[in-house]
Amino acid sequence: MAFLAFDLDLVYAIRVIVLLRKYLKEWVQMVSRLNYDQDDGYDCVKLFKIYQNILQAFELYKAVSQFLVMLMNVFGIVWLFKDLSLVILQSMECEKFYIAVEEAKMVCIQLIMKNSSESQKRLYKQVLHMNRMFSKMSACGLFYIDATLPTRLMGLIASYYVLLLQFALL
Template sequence: MLQCFCKLLFVTILLQIFDGFIHGLIYAQIFLELSLEITSSTNTVAQSFTFGWVLKNILVLSLCIKGCEEFYIAIVEAERCCVMNLGSNRHPDLKKLYKNVIRTNRSKFTKMSACGVITIDATLPLRLSDQLAIYIVVLLQFAFH
């Protein structure tokens, strides 16, 4: 049940990433076409809504990434606590537990990825904005060619 939920969650995050990326390109194209026309109050309102939707997509994605980063920090903190307690604790069962936690964390833990396509970490917004900027430059080249 938990594995099914995790796969569904990662598919949802992947779709949110692609949705934000594709809509960012579409909004950039709309913004470009509206900018090339004669400026009016309607264009300004449309451009404001376009910018607002891009910000909304960035915010939703940032909230997902923030949750994943907090999870990564908790995992690192748990391993650090186990390492600290391993040397100070004399009880053999607790030492075994700490060693198992450390060993499992080092061998099994990997950063989450959206269906193996994109790693979900703090660098994801930078990578997405980099790719978005590249494609927007291409759109600008076609618009002003």
């Protein structure tokens, strides 16, 4: 519930900065329409006061929003680490399950070679047949949930940050 309140506050803050930008664009248009020949000191004073008000509103916006943005980023990073930890934990447990399935397959292969009853051999064959149809869990066919997932995610995140840095430094 707290995250919803933060999100709503952030959306409100975005709307406020959009409004301030629109006021500033309108101010620029008003200044552009001033005639050089027709020097009216009253209009210039009025325009300066409007500009002051816009910048004061932005200072108020900064004071209110910077704490909200800082909280959103801190909670976002904590939330990201929590989610990443859960993905790593699930990947590890899935990989352990896949290893256990492989061990069951190996045991059945070894035991089928020994002197076993027909019912035991049937059991081993059924297990081996089921293992041929076994597949790893995937995320809607996009990628497998296994031990390599966390490293692939870290590589993806690192590539994304490098891309962002390249755009930021251009």
